[in-house]
Amino acid sequence: MGGSTVFLYHDDFLKYQFGAQHPFQPVRERMTLDTLQSLGALDDGAVVVPRPADMDSLLAVHLEGYIKKVRELSKRGGLLDRGDTPARPGLYEGALMAVGATLDAARGIARGDYEHAFNPAGGLHHAHPARAAGFCVFNDIAVAVRAFQREFGIGRVAVVDIDAHHGDGTQAIFYDEDVLTISLHRYGGGFFPGSGDADEIGEMEGTGSNINVPLPGGTDDNLFLHAFRSVVVPALRSYRPDVIIQQFGVDGHYKDPLADMGYTTRGYAEVAKLTHDLAHELCEGRCLVLGGGGYDLDATRRAWSTMYCVMSEASIDRERARGLHDMEAPLSDRRTADRVLDVIEEVRQRSLPLLERVIRYA
Template structure:
């Protein structure tokens, strides 16, 4: 094994871009890449260029008619009426030139990560360009055209015959992945997210447990708005640990949206960089405990691209290469390079100051409510 971990990257991944002012901005992937390069902790030998997913691979999850519609949209040949029926050309998912090619490359990048791990070339692989968990079989949704995570899981099932534990820590519920495998007992989904009472997509209730043979293999922990680090980490650590013990996967696949941070403009949680230090640590530990280290990680949400995403996503890679104890100031050359482009003052340090937000008045009430939610979520496996 040449490298324990693989980093899937090319500047071509930045072509998935709806518009200059759309909140989903893949410049964040480049910012993270440059931060790791500034640290001298991402070697050229670690970097694997992505490939484009084939139509046959996309059709493992997506309706061929939807794939054709995405192609036509990217060529400017899709009518508005047909586009709307496929979720294309909406405010969330507007049409852009080359839409199919850019979207299929994100999927192919995740498939590259899968093949690198499942063929034994590395233990871990990271594709920060992926994590588009809202895509459905025949519809784009929530900034997501094709669902790279769902395609990758179905691809792993077909090619490698493995049981997959999918863990989603995006503030938005991982609906597209959950519904794809809702009746499949060989894929276990766990999503820890802000309650859908306040936030898109409005799903992810504790009662969504799967159907048919898949009943009991879908787990959701909807957290109350304004949840802080300690309560968030209690939910994550408890649920991930117990679900992994219950399911005993062959491979762990994590979606690493970083929009639970207090600074994120689209959500209402109050986490800090503290949770982004711990999220990859537990994934890494459990991958070695149950899966001989097999861990595939993708990106996801994260809309404060300057202050939050680069630090949080860098910590996934640094955990993979066992350098995650990094602390103190960020590289000054990275700050100097990107500050002129940034719309906000870039952070100077890896960790947040404890005073980034005022005290939450309902702290104890929120913690109690979240703890009860975790108990309800895990009730079926605790009472077998």
């Protein structure tokens, strides 16, 4: 079966939350589902109800002691990290469902049940094997990579992370492995998590297959897309993945309260199209899209719905599709633009030849 796209959703996603005043609000996932349903963008059978992650899959990435700690703290309350990721009742169940949805989507893609899948509860890229960070409890991206490798023998996996924050957990887990991890994010001035400079290129077998594009605050759509076309597109063509995982955090949206970047729904639509077309060009359409950051609920709902419509090539009413888009588009100032162009040049010179060499002599 080909040409199909599914949306993963379970009400347990709503249990993955840190309190009413916390920026992370899982209701954005429900809002995206409702938007797509009202647009008629979901075919029959397009909504897949996931199961919670199984322990073996979780243990492929996380330490048993840490998993137990999350389960216990989620019962009695407490902090999972230094302060911004508190454990609350139900968090463990919510986290298992968020990861389970990514796993089910990965397996469905690997089996060929569908080509593209979106799990809005996934993309928890700051989680490390033994610690939570930045609202991320379990790293579903890494769990999916391990499932592709172990269950299906799919070795060439590319992770493309467009969240406004560096995908530090994912980078750390695959730093010495030949899994292509690319992150485009805001960097500098103490912006969370602080890592993600261009010289973090991987080590041992992973040398060259970790690529960071550290962008300044205020980067706009045009510069973001220029970076994507100049780095991500050639890197994927060099690496030739068997599957693409895209972390589609949308906290780079100009209305987001946390990140101060300048992206709009039009930039996100173009990134979705580029990724979608590359998946068909390089890996028979296999593309797993995950959520991530997104703290302006309405912008997040519109950006994810737009991305889903592009990915699934849903034929929806043009007028209503336009209604999802931003009416304005911030522009970067000259200094920001010059800085982005310098970063792109630096990353291209450093990383692209390295990646080609890795491939040629592999």
